[in-house]
Every structure is written in C-alpha cells, then in structure tokens.
Amino acid sequence: GSHSLSGDLKIFLDTSNPAPRATMEAMIGRFQEMHPDLNIETTVIDREAYKTQIRNFLTADAPDVATWYAANRMRPYVEAGLFEDVSDLWAEPEIADNLASTKGAMTIDGKQWGVPYTYYQWGIYYRKDLYDQYGLSEPTNFDEMKSNCQTLLDNGVKCYTIGTKFLWTAGGWFDYLNLRTHGYDFHMEMAAGDVAWTDDRVRETFANWRELIDMGAYVDNHQNYSWQEALPFMVNGDAAAYLMGNFAVAPLREAGLTDDQLDFYQFPAITEGVAMAEDAPTDTFHIPANANNKEAAREFLRFVVSADEQTVINNGQNLGQLPVNASASIDDDKFLEQGFAMLSSNSPGGVAQFFDRDYPAEMAAEAMQGFQEFMVFPDNLDDILNRLEKVRERVYK
C-alpha cells in the first residue's frame, strides 16, 4: 500500500471450509495491518449458500469485495452490470505481466471483471498403497485405466469414489472423458452450444464413460453423497481413487492419509492423438458495481494477487493450491508440484475452467443432472440426451 486507506471495507467470502477460511482470514489480517485505519468487516458464507445468495447481495447489500468464479460463471452478473470493470487494474504492469495466463478467464466483452486469487488442478488422487498392494501403476491410457480397475474390482475395491448428490462432481468426469475423447476445442464448442447433445461424438464420450460404469468402477449409491461424504470410501480403502480438484487433499490428509499413501496422476489419455487438456478452475475476487469503497477494494485486489501473498495463501499449509502470479513460488508440496508441472508442461490442449463454469448455468444444471442419471441408469442415455438437446436449443437461442 502506497498510501493509507480509511473507511469501511466489507468483504464476502465463500471459503467456508475450515482451512481456506483460516487462510483468508489471515490474509485479511495482514492487509489490515498495512491499513490500520481501514475498518474491515469479513463475512464468510457457506459455499453452497453463497452461490444462490450472490445475486441478492450484489443488488441489495453489496460488499466492497466478493469472491466468485471465472468464465461463464460470472457472465450473468457482468451482463447485469453488477461487477465493476477492473480493466484498469489489469493495465497496471504488475498485474498485466504476472497474471497474463488467467486474463482470458477474467475477460468478457474485452474487459476484465475481477482478479483470480487461486487455481488448482484436477486429476486423479489415488491410494498409492492400494495400487502397490495389487501391483498396479499409474495408468497412461484408457486400457490401462480399465485393467487397473478390473484388478481392484476383483479384489473387492471400487476403482473410484464419487458423491454426486450435488451433481457437479459428475461434471468433472464428463469434462475429462470429453476432453480426452474429443479434445479441448470440441469441449468448448459444446460449451458454446454449437454441438448437439445428440451428436454421435457426444455419444462416443458417453460410451467410454459407460464402460467404466458397467464395470462397476464407481462406488454404489454415489447419488446419496456429497463430495465430502464420499471421502471415507477412499480413506477406508473401499475405493482406490478420486477424480477431484486439489482441494480434496486437505481433508484426505486430515482424515489420516499420509503422503505415502496418497498420490496423484493425470487423467490418462483416451483417444490417441488428442492433446491433453485439463480442468483448472480459477477462484476470483470481484468488486461489486454497488460497492462503497472501491478505492480500498482495488487496493485489496492488488494485495491479493501480489506475488508474496500468492505464495503464502496457496502453500500447502493454507489453500494448498496454485498461485496465479507467475512470480510467486510454489510450495514444495508434492501435489502442488505435480499439478503445476502438469498444467505448465503437460496440457497442450488447453485449460478449461470446469463444467459448470464453462457452460451456461441452465445448461450446466440440466446436463449435470443428466450425468448423474446416466451414472445410475446408463440405459437412459437416449432419453437424457434428447432432453439436454431440447434445453440446448432453448438456452442458446
């Protein structure tokens, strides 16, 4: 901070899980120290509830800074004029230079509407000890993936745990299967509504998925569980792996898994020749258009993306994710290192945000529900795809 700030600064956070919450509060504490005259008021809202409440507080009781997600997920608010245009920040060299890689995800209509503060890789977290026990190694292609799986199943261990009660976890599987089957560009064409859901290529993706389902690769009754409730399967050794974002590492460690037991690999290739692409959702900070103290808010955004802070908040003790600032250093956490390596060198296809951030809200909601249904009743596929197609026709009108 070059000059001292004053007044109130209201910050809304959706980082309601204990670890991220502590991280954010500590970061805000440091900001407070720099600006002792600033009266900072922090509100942490349950992550799920936050998603429905954001539109209310943006219109009514707007804070000065609020967390949210990049890409399509912020579009409705941008279009409704509820987010402040922060292109000016992005014009500052400090940010322009160091955050270039995420600029695209923050851009709508050629302007930037917020700053990222973290991102994280998706991939398969697995029980290395179990793999070792059954003589398995990290798969690199779909066939290996399936044969690994078969071995586990033969030993009474499910290949993958998942909890689809809140649907989005199934979106992760679709993302990867689709990205691996047809590649990044096709996936994004679909997101843009240019491909029919009844298209044969889409069916191909589902056919691959179905192979896993028919094997019984997933834990039973996953429709009953949230993603956290699905963790114990892996902790207890009933399931061997979990396709998840890096945020899953913290609770898995907390539940008692050591780094010897837990490991990570990139989702294996399916169609040969399709460039590997990854999901790496970016979490963001925005200034609501109705904020009162935009000056302080801008200062806060600068602070958040600064290399030092990025280093601190993303380290293994804190968020355990990847810093968005190129000058920040990555903690020597084995998952972060693997993730960073994967994203920077092994995802030539591109980086997607995540299914429900890339696809328009309504489409995403319907589709993820369809994925869940498909995972339980694969035979309903035609029905599901026809339904999704109908939604597509309306949503992208």
Add this chain to the structure above:
Amino acid sequence: MSGVTLESVIKRYGQTQVIHGVDLDVQDGEFCVFVGPSGCGKSTLLRMVAGLEETTEGTIRIGGRDVTRLDPSDRGVSMVFQTYALYPHMTVEENMGFGLKMTGHAAKDIKEKVAEASRILKLDDYLKRKPKALSGGQRQRVAIGRAIVRGPEVFLFDEPLSNLDAELRVEMRVEIARLHKEIGATMIYVTHDQVEAMTLADKIVVLRAGRIEQVGAPMELYRDPDNRFVAGFIGSPSMNFIRGRVQGGEVVSDGLVHSVSKTASAQEGQEVLIGLRPEHLELRPGSSHRVDLTESLGGVSYAHLIGPDGEKIIVEERGDHRSSDGDMVDLVVDPDHMFLFDAKTEARLR
C-alpha cells in the same frame, strides 16, 4: 319522572320486520313484564330500549327525553343479561365498579356506590371473589349489583332467572321483588315463565309476533283476557277451549251437558270458543267425557279428559274425591268463570 314510553316503535332486520309498531307506556317506578312465546320479540324490544339494537322507526323516551338515537350509555339504563355477562377476569367488586371506573368516576365514589349495592344484595362476603367462584344465584346478584351501582333510571332484565334451577329461581324471584320495593326504580323484565310474570309484575305486556296483544295487571289479564291468545297464555295449566255455537240466546256445545247463557256481544248463530280454566271446572259422573289419564301431585291432581269430539280438556281436582282413568264424567261449568271467544277472530266476546 323516569318512565319509559314507546311510540309506534318498529324494528326491521333487513327485509324482515320483527316489531310492528309498538306503543307502550311504562310508568315511573313500575315493574313491567314482557311475556310471549319464543321469538315474539321480547328481547328485541328490550334491547331497543337499552339502545343495543337500533330502532328502525318510532320514538323511545325515557323520563321524557327522546333517547331513540342515543348511545346505550347515555340513556340512563342498566341491563341484566340472561347469562349475567359478568367479566370473568374481574372480582365482584371490580365487576360492579367497572362502568364507573371507565366513565372516569373517582375511586372513592366508586367504592361507596359498590359498598351500598353490595349491602342491598348481601354480597359483602364475596367482593373479592371472581365470578367463577360464585353460585348461580350469587352471580345473578352480582349482575344486578352492577346494574344498581350506576344508579340508572330504568332497569332492564332479559330472562335473568332462566339459567337458575327451579329452587333458586323461586328464591331470586322473591329477591327481585324485594329489590324493586326497596329502590323503586322503573323496571322492564322479560321472561317466558308465567309464574314470574304473574308474581312480579305491576303490569304485564303480552306480545305475539312483534305486536302487543294486551297490557294489564296480572290478575286483570287472568280474569279478563282480551282474546284467546292471552287467555291461553296466562294461567297454568292453560285454559281449555271447547268449540260451541250461540243458539237461541244460549251457548251450546257437544262438550257441555248443559248450555250456558251467552254474553252480551255474542251474536246468534256465531261460532264461538268457550274458555274454561282447569281450576274452574268440576266433574260429576256422567257420560260426555272419558278420563284418559290422571296425574296426581298430592294436594292436587289433573284429570285429562277426552270429549265427545276428541278434544282434550284438563281439569284440576283437589279434595278427597279424585277421578280415575277410564271414568266417564260430565263437566260442570260455573258460568261466572267462563270466557267466550269468537271462533274466527279469537277476540273475547264480553
């Protein structure tokens, strides 16, 4: 003077008229009783005097003042309700003083007046109790006390005793009579119990279907009813009526063994009803009537006779000889105690 005067008073509920032009004059200090069958408009009329029902047409005066359009509270009346309408959450004392308190009287003033009313009604021991802790008769007394306290010109009672059991009713009846003697205010009293009417009233008003049938002192109505309705209504058991005809200057009837002399206004050939009170009939062995049933109450018994035309007649018997079921008897009529009514108009033929 604080009598009550009604002039051509009419009450309509929407389209239906329930009081059809009533004229009545209740003297200052008089005890006036309204009687009549259920639904005849007794309560309505009383409530119009109280101001609880609007008077559709006509004028009501109390003590000479036109009160027709005044609020109930400005009429100088007190009312005692059938259900007592005591405030259950107040003590006896508070109940009696409530009206005065609400109209801004001084506490001392109120206390005095309550004390006096309580003395008159012997309620001193109960002043601190709530109505729930009182017997029916005591509640009734409190209700009256509440009326007294306001020192009204006119007391209105709507069947005040009908919720009491037979014994208490007799007792309270006597007490109300005493109260009237003691404070001497004008009182209007509605009842359907004719014993109450007979014993309490200075003046009875017999109502039928919203019209006055006859007004008079109790014994006047008993001895000299204007029409069949009043004759049948006053006296218990009710008067017997036998069809008859005026023939040859006399009244003849199958029900009577002998014809009796007609009264002045009866016309030759006119169809009449002969009214005979059970207590004015005597029986002697005969053939015209059969004793269908006898009811003995000890000192008195009632013989239910069936006449030649199947009409029913009740005869009161006292003394040692009583008839028994199945006896055949003749009626002995005392011409002095006989009433003639026109069979059609039911008006009295005097």
Add this chain to the structure above:
Amino acid sequence: MSGVTLESVIKRYGQTQVIHGVDLDVQDGEFCVFVGPSGCGKSTLLRMVAGLEETTEGTIRIGGRDVTRLDPSDRGVSMVFQTYALYPHMTVEENMGFGLKMTGHAAKDIKEKVAEASRILKLDDYLKRKPKALSGGQRQRVAIGRAIVRGPEVFLFDEPLSNLDAELRVEMRVEIARLHKEIGATMIYVTHDQVEAMTLADKIVVLRAGRIEQVGAPMELYRDPDNRFVAGFIGSPSMNFIRGRVQGGEVVSDGLVHSVSKTASAQEGQEVLIGLRPEHLELRPGSSHRVDLTESLGGVSYAHLIGPDGEKIIVEERGDHRSSDGDMVDLVVDPDHMFLFDAKTEARLR
C-alpha cells in the same frame, strides 16, 4: 316375566362407595321411578341395571336371568339418555334402526319396526331429518323411538325430560305415560322432578346417599311418608316443618295457636317436628304469623309467612279470599293432615 330385581347391590368407585346395598323388586310391566337429591346415586343405579357401570357386588336379575356380568347389549334393556344421545350424523330413521342393524337384522325387518315405532310416536314426517333439524321434544321422541325399536324387556330413562322447557316437559310426560300404557313394558325412570315422579310412577323409590329411604306408590308416599326426608321430598311446595314438643299428651309449638293431639308413638317430652303441607293449612286473621309476601298465580296463591321464631312457612290459598302482604294471621291446622317426626332421628311418629 321381565321384572328387574336388585339384590344387595353395591357400587364402589375405587375407595368411595356410592351405592350401599340396594334391594329392589320391580314387577313386570311396572313403572318405577327413582327420585332423590342430586348425587344420591339414581343414575348410577340405573346405569348398573343397564350394564354401563360394573356392579361391584350383588346380583341384578332381569326377567329372572342373572345379568350382573352381561354386556349392556345382551341384557334386553333400552335406555333413553338425558341428552338423548342421538347420533348426530344419522337420520331419525337410521338412529332408530341402528341397534337392529348392529345386531344383524334384515333391512326389511328394520324398516318395519322403525315404521311401527315412528307411528306410535308420530315421527313419520321427520324420518329423513337429522337430529339437528328437530326440536327438543322431537328429539326426545326419537330417543324413545330408538329404545322402542329394539323391543326390550325393560326401558330405562335417565332424566329424559330435564332438557325440555316447562311446556314441552308436561306434554312429553303425558306421552311417556301413554307409551307405558300402550306397550306395557317394565320401565325404570330417574328424575329429580317430583311432579314427574308423582304423575308417572306405579312405584317411587326414594334414594338418599346411595340407600333406599322408602318405596311405594306415589300417593302412599304423599300420605304416609316414613320419615322427614321423604315427607319433605314429596309434595310441592314442600312440607313445612315446625319444631314442637310433646307435652301433656299433646303436641305444643309456638308456631301453632292451639296444641294438637299427639300420635300413638310420640313420647311425653319428646322433641318433635310437625309436618304441615301448604295445601293443608288455612289462615285466619290473628297475630302469630306475619305475611311477608304473597305470590298470586291466578287460581292459586302462595303466602309466605314468618312465624314467631322467624321460621318460614308457605301456605297455599285458593278461592276468593287471599291474604296480602303485611297481614297478621294465625295458622289453622287440620289434625288429620299433620305429620309428626322425631326431631333427632327424623323418623315418622305414627
């Protein structure tokens, strides 16, 4: 034969005993009335006969059968309740036929029996109505009809007329009397109205505190009560009681101008109560009693006297001369109509 016999019948509710060994014999076809003050056990006894209350000890026989432990529906009794207890959701017809339907009679059969009962009770016009749409008297008739339809050996009535107004009560009373004549079944009837008891009963059972005080025909009890309780209970207005003493072979009392001869069993010097019925007293101008209040009902009036010791006496007056408030009078007693009771035991001294 279907009389009802109670043998040493006892009823206890937990620790409290409310019926203390009652023996009673009701003949076939007899009309038996239970009277007594409130809470004396009339209803309890009746309900024990019905089987609605368990009999703690003793035996109940109906028509010779021991029914003490039988279900109500197996005893061959019908009951008419004080509140009629008609099923509000059924029509009159269904109400009356319900019992037969429950015991599995054919619809045709039921129809016939209902039709007959309805004819007897003149209910034909109301068969399709629900009880709500009936007047009190009609409801009462339906309740009786329901009892008749089942063709029981014994009818039980628990204060069936107490919810009716005075006029209807008289009417229904007569109707019940007729019904008894017509169907001739045994009937047991509970009431606290002594007019009903007197007029309906073949046999009156006077109960007090769970014990029988006296059993007998109505006039028997009126003329020859066993004790002060029965004497005071039977007759209306109640018998007057004056304290007296047997002195010199005669009964003397301040309340009486002249002493009267004692009865056989009265001992010299014994404190007695002299019982005098209002209808057996006459007044003549005098000085011993003051007329406090008179109430005139037309044919009869009641003079409320206050005696020399402040005791209250009621005298019935008929005829043309009636006393008026404030008169000073003497009591004229007819020795034939005088009862003596022991002042302590209250037993009759005959």
Add this chain to the structure above:
Amino acid sequence: MTVTALPDTETPKRGWYKRNEIAVTPWLFLAPAILFFAVYVIIPIFQSFSISLYDWDGLGVARFIGMENYAELMDDSAFEVSLWNNLKWLIFYLLAIPAGLFIALFLNQTVTGIRIYKSLFFFPFVLSQVVVGLVFAWFYLPNEGLLSNMLRLVGLGPVNVLGDPTWATYGIIAAGLWPQTAYCMILYLTGLNAVDPEQVEAARLDGAKGWKMLWYVIIPQLKPATFIAFVVTIIGALRSFDLISIMTNGGPFGQTRVLSFYMFEKALSEYGFRMGYGAAIAVVLFLIMLVFIAYFLWSMYREERGGR
C-alpha cells in the same frame, strides 16, 4: 336519580368519531393487519401472476413474453415429474390422518403417565423439518443407515431409499408423515375427548362394538377433527419443501422435486435465473391450492351463516 344528573348528550355536539364509533372502530383495529397482509401477501400473489408473464433473470430487465412460460411448462418433463410427485405427496401424506387416528385411539386411555406419553408422541411435530430431514436422511443411509441395518436383521438386503428414484419420494413422504401423524394424532385426541360419552353408551346398548362402533359412531363424530386434519395435511403436502431440500436436494436427477421445490430451483437456486418461469410454476401450484382453499372457505361460509 334526577334527570339533571345525566350528562347532556342529546345535542349533536358529539364529535364525528363518537357518532360513528361503532362503524369506524373495526377499521382502525383492522388497519395494521390489513396493511401488512396486503403488502406482503395479497399484492405479491398478483405480482407473481404478472411476473410469470415475463422472461426475467432477476438481475436485468424483464421482457414480456405472454404465456410462453406456461407453454414451456406444458412441455417440461421436470415439471411433469414435479406435478406427479405433488400428487404422490397429496395422496400419501393423507396417510397421516388414519395413522394419527390409530395412535390417538391407542393413547386415548387413562393410565398413569399417559399425558407424558401423549406429549412424547406429539414431539416430532415440534421439531424443525430441517432436523427431521437430517435425521431421516441418516436413517435411510444406504449402508450405515438404521433402516438397512434393521432390514439386514430380517435377512433383506440394504436399500438405498433416497438414491432410488422410484423410492426416494416415498422415503421423503414417510419422513414428512412422522411429524404430520403426530399433528393429526393430537387433533384426534382432542376430538375423541369431545365425543359424547352418552352416545358411546347408547351405541353399546345398541350392540355396536369395536370396529363397528368406530366406524358407525366414533368416526362420524370426529368429522371436525378429520376436516382440519385434512386441511392442514393438504396444505402441508403442497408446501413441502424443507424436507426435499435437506434430504435429496431434489435428486436423484430431479426425481423428488415437487412444484414448490422446482420453482425455487428455477428461480433462486445456484443455477436458477428464471424468475418468470418460477413464478409460472408458483401460479400453477397456487391454482391447485385454490381448489382446496375454495372448498375450505365454502364450508366455513356455510357454517358462518348459522352463526351470529
């Protein structure tokens, strides 16, 4: 008691309020309630009607589209599912009535401690539906749940009630029946209290016993209690939201949605931005309810005419 002692009130000097006291007072007393009720209940009902004619995401500008939302509803399979589920709720929720009656009959005794039993049986009604939902969700857990464990005892396999689209709705309804049965039970207990004992005795003399007594004599007399139980159960069924939201969040794949939940999802949930569409669903729900409201008002009106 002289005339002069009376206040001089004969002249029309009295103020306007005093003269019209009886006519004006009720409106003064009603004013706040009517104001609140109109602003928050009555007017919003009409606003909902009007919003249902717009395409509006709740953020930007609303666009009038006439009946299009309704037309879309006709063709929306999720709406159809919700409608059917609402029907299931309506029908099966009514089981609370006989169940409540049964428990009420069971408890309508006078043994020591029965009052405690009655209140403990009533207990579930006091709990928040959120808590009830959680409790039953655990109860139904596919492996660890008490239900599966109990079934295992009798040799039946574990069931996944909430994960199975054919059973999930019934599972939620069963959870809802728990408090609702308690409610009906209390209504019936008070109803039984009001049954005229003399009528029961009359029926005993008439030879009615057991079920016959219940059917012919008791149940008809419980009509007022049944009516209210019916009304509150119908309302409860159509309002059901909390349990679904807590127990399945509408899933699996939307098979446990009902109209009220679906409209919330469409209008205000994470991915829902269609205020107009949500309002249209609400209007349909309202119209269904209107049938019952009309019936209720009608029967009340009939009763009122008999009253004062």
Add this chain to the structure above:
Amino acid sequence: MFPRPIQQASAPAQTAYKTLLPISLILWLLPLIAVAVFSIKPASDFTQGNYWGMPGSFELFNNYGQVFFNSDMPRYMLNSVLITVPTVIGAVALSAMAGFALGIYKFRSNIWVFFMFVAGNFVPFQILMVPVRDLTLDMGLYNTKTGLVLFHIAFQTGFCTLFMRNFIRALPFPLIEAARVEGVAEWRIFWFVVLPLMKPALAALAVLIFTFIWNDYFWAIVLTQGPDAQPVTAGITSFNAQYRAAYHLMSAGSIVAALPPVLMFFLMQKHFIAGLTLGAVK
C-alpha cells in the same frame, strides 16, 4: 369414552397395553433417540462404522462444546431469538386487533375481510417468494432480521387472525354489550374486557407461532444470508456443510437447534395443544 377404558379389560390385556406403551414410544422416537446417541459419540465411531452401537466413548461435552464455542451456532441461535420474539409479539398484536374487529363488529365486508386472511393463510407461500424477495430488496431490508420479521408478521397474521377471530367470536357477546351499556369506549372494551379474556388464546398462539417461526427454513434462505441475520435452521445447514459426515457434530448441532421449541413445548404444553386445537378445530 372410546376405546373402552383399559381398566375394564382383562388383566393380561392391561399388562400387554402397559408394556406396549413404552415399546411403541421408543419405536416412534427411534430416529430422535438415534440422533441423541449420535450427538454423544466420538468421531472415531463413525469412521469405524459403529453407527448404531454403543458410543465408543462419552463425548457429550466435547461435541456440544464444539457446537457452542467453535462454530457460529450461538450466533445463529441469537438471530433466531431476535427474529422469533418480535415476530411473535407483532403477529399476536396485529391479529388480536384484527380478530377483535372481525369477531365483535357486524359490518358488511366483515366476512370477506376475514376470508381474505384465511385464504392468504393457506396460499402456498412459494408464490410469494419472488415478489417478497424483491420487495425486501427494494426496502433495503434484505439480509436483515427486520426484513424477515416483517414478512413473518404479515404472513402469520393470516393464521393468527383466523384463530383470534374464532376465539373472540366464542366469547359471550353480552359481555361486550354490558360494557357498552355501561358507557365503556370501544377501544377500552378491547383493552379491559376482551384482551384479558383472550389470555389463553394469546398464550397458545404465542407458543404456536414461536415454533412455526423458529422452525422456518424456506424464508430464512430466501431473505437472509450468512450468520449476520440467518436463523438457526439455515445455520444448521451451513454448519452441516462445514462438518459434512461429522455426524456427531451435526447431531449435536441439530439438537441444539431443536432445543428451544422443544423446551417451549414442554413448558407450555397445555397452551400449545390448546393452541393447535383451538386454532384448528373451531
């Protein structure tokens, strides 16, 4: 009385009944008992699959301590109190007045005003959701307890008025007439005569509304967000989101959230049941 008093049944039947009572009660409350047991179990019981067995150790203080001192639950509870109490007061006050007007006075639109309240009371409240949310936003009361309170008062007024009006109507009308004859002003009749007589109804209604509002979830999530204003029902879901699969804590949290209405119920049982039946059966 139906069914027949068990005292009249045979001795074995009586014994059977008396044993059946506690058994059926336990079955009936089984889910609740389970939660109570959950709430004193250690976390390890759940990871070891000991869901329904005896608690491995007794963790009452730990678990509840966690809820009370280590979460937002106390704040949510306070919010609930601050929302519930004013709502109860407001709704009861408004409806007492409205009930008085509708129960005592005869005027032509009486029944229609009354029906408006009744009908409004029965609408599926979801239909109000969108407009009420907008209204609350417009008034700047979004995410405030006041906003929630105002709405609850308005909506409950329908039910309460139905209840109050029927209660007042059942009061003996001569009481009011007697007061009028005595010259008591109308508002004084309300205050001095009617209100004291309504005490049982007020108490019953207050308890009833208390539980209704305390247990409200839908409006809590529509009109509020976060621990600033949200009541405990909404709080418990975010609490649960935080401790997902930590059944012992969720159970403890649920029990804490359910406690006030339960206490209310047991303390005011008589009024509560009177309320339900008065409000309903009349």
